[in-house]
Amino acid sequence: MRILTGLQPSGKLHVGNYFGAMEPAVRLQEEGEAFYFIADYHAMTSSQNPVALRENVRELAIDFLACGLDPKRAVFFRQSAVPEVNELAWILSTVCPMGLLAKCHSYKDKVANGISPNHALFAYPVLMAADILLYDSNKVPVGKDQKQHLEVTRDLAVKLNETYGEGTAVLPEAIIRDDTAVVAGLDGQKMSKSYNNTLPIFGEEKPLKKLIMKIVSDSTPIEAPKPTEGSVILSLYKLFASDDAYATMITDHQNGGIGYGDFKKRLAEAYWDYFAPMRARRDEILADPGYVDQVLADGALRAREEAAKVLDRIRLAAGLR
Numbered sequence: 367m368r369i370l371t372g373l374q375p376s377g378k379l380h381v382g383n384y385f386g387a388m389e390p391a392v393r394l395q396e397e398g399e400a401f402y403f404i405a406d407y408h409a410m411t412s413s414q415n416p417v418a419l420r421e422n423v424r425e426l427a428i429d430f431l432a433c434g435l436d437p438k439r440a441v442f443f444r445q446s447a448v449p450e451v452n453e454l455a456w457i458l459s460t461v462c463p464m465g466l467l468a469k470c471h472s473y474k475d476k477v478a479n480g481i482s483p484n485h486a487l488f489a490y491p492v493l494m495a496a497d498i499l500l501y502d503s504n505k506v507p508v509g510k511d512q513k514q515h516l517e518v519t520r521d522l523a524v525k526l527n528e529t530y531g532e533g534t535a536v537l538p539e540a541i542i543r544d545d546t547a548v549v550a551g552l553d554g555q556k557m558s559k560s561y562n563n564t565l566p567i568f569g570e571e572k573p574l575k576k577l578i579m580k581i582v583s584d585s586t587p588i589e590a591p592k593p594t595e596g597s598v599i600l601s602l603y604k605l606f607a608s609d610d611a612y613a614t615m616i617t618d619h620q621n622g623g624i625g626y627g628d629f630k631k632r633l634a635e636a637y638w639d640y641f642a643p644m645r646a647r648r649d650e651i652l653a654d655p656g657y658v659d660q661v662l663a664d665g666a667l668r669a670r671e672e673a674a675k676v677l678d679r680i681r682l683a684a685g686l687r
Contacts (some may be wrong), residue, residue: 367398370503370538372405372445372494376413379429380564381548381637382557385605386509390541392434400440401501401669404503404662406601407445407452408494411487412476427658429568432499441672443665445497450673455489457684461525462492470514479560496517499526500673502536510548510557518538528677530683550601552581565602567641568648575634578602579592581671583626592626599629606636 371391373383387593391402395577404426425442435442445451467473470491477483486493490494498506498519508516516538523535548556551563558564565577586592594616604612615632618624651657681687 367504368401368502369394369398369505369507369541370401370403370501371415371507372403372408372497373426373430373453374405375419375426376409377422377559378564378566378568379426380557380559380566381586381602381605382509382551382564384433384567387507388433388435389428390507394505394541395434395436395439398505401440401503401672402435402440403445403497404430404443404670405445405497408490411484411490412481424658427662428648428651431532431569431651431658431661432644434644434647437665440663442661443666443669444662447662447666448500448669448673450498450677451493451500451635454500454677454680455493457686458492458495458499458522458526459489461529462522466518466521467491470518472511472515491515491518492522498538499523499535500676501669502672502676503538504536505541506538507541512544513540513542518634522675526680530680532682534680549605550598552577552598554582554596554598556683565637568645573637575638578634578637579627579630580612583630586626587624588625591622592624594619595606599626599633601632603629603636606633611636614654626662 369391370389373379373387379388391400404423406419406423409422413419428443430442431437472481473488473490476487478687479600481487494512494515495518498516499522506516506519520537523537526535527533551557551561552565553561553563555561555563566574583599584593597619600612600615600619603615608616610633615629619629678687
C-alpha cells in the first residue's frame with residue numbers, strides 16, 4: 367500500500383493541520399510506503415512572496431519532522447523538486463472537463479474570500495490529481511475540505527484509463543477521520559488561517575495559552591450547568607485530554623459550580639502538555655541546521671525515481687514515447 371499526502375507551506379501550522387493531516391500521516395507511516403510532500407506549487411495560488419515561501423517551506427519541514435515524520439520510513443520532499451508533476455498535470459488537463467473544475471467549492475470559496483481568481487487556483491484540483499497519481503498512491507489522508515478534490519482525482523484517473531487503457535492510472539482512496547477531520551477554531555468555525563481563528567502547534571507558552579483564554583463563551587452563571595452541545599472548549603479538549611479527563615469535564619459542565627475560566631485553563635494545560643514531545647524534538651532539529659536540507663534532498667531523489675516510472679508508463683500509453 368502506498369500512502370500520499372501533502373501540506374501547503376502557508377504559515378505557522380495549527381492544530382487543525384495537525385489532527386486533520388499530520389497526525390494521521392504519521393500513524394500511516396507504519397502501514398505502508400509513505401510519500402509526504404510540501405506543496406509549494408499549490409501555495410503559489412494565493413501568495414507570490416518568494417521570501418515568505420522559502421521560510422514557510424523550511425518551517426513546515428521542521429514542524430512535520432518534529433511531529434513524528436520519520437524520513438527512514440517516509441519519502442519527504444518538496445513538490446517543486448519533482449518537475450515530473452507538471453507534465454502529468456498537463457496530460458490530465460487534456461482529459462479533464464471544464465465542468466468538473468467549475469463545480470469545485472474550494473475555488474468559489476477562495477475567490478469569495480478575496481483571493482485573485484487566477485488559472486492556477488481554478489486548475490488546482492488537476493495539479494493535486496497529478497501529485498497523487500504520479501506515485502501510484504493507494505490511500506490519501508485528507509481533511510473533509512479536500513474530499514471533493516480527491517473525487518476529482520478519482521474521476522481523472524478513470525478518464526485516463528478509459529482514454530489510454532486500464533492500468534494507466536491507479537485509483538486512489540481518501541482516508542478521512544470523521545472525528546477530527548474538521549477541527550473547531552477558537553471562534554467555533556472550522557479552524558483556518560482564513561478565519562484568523564487558529565491555535566498554533568508551536569510557539570511561546572504564555573501567548574498561546576492566552577489565545578485559549580480568549581475563547582468566547584456564553585453568560586451562563588458559574589453556579590449553573592453549562593451547555594455541552596457545540597462547545598468549542600469541549601471540542602478542543604477532547605483532542606488533547608484522556609478519555610477520563612474529558613468525561614470529567616463533561617460532568618463538570620452538567621453539574622455547574624465551575625466557571626468557563628477554569629475549563630479554559632484545563633484546556634490550555636492539556637494542549638501544552640500534548641505537544642511537549644514535539645517541542646523537544648523541534649529543538650533537536652533546530653540544533654542541526656543541515657539536517658532538514660539533507661532530508662529533503664534525499665526525499666526528492668527517491669520521489670523522482672518513483673515518479674519517472676509512473677510517468678514513463680503514462681507517456682507510453684498516451685503516445686508520447
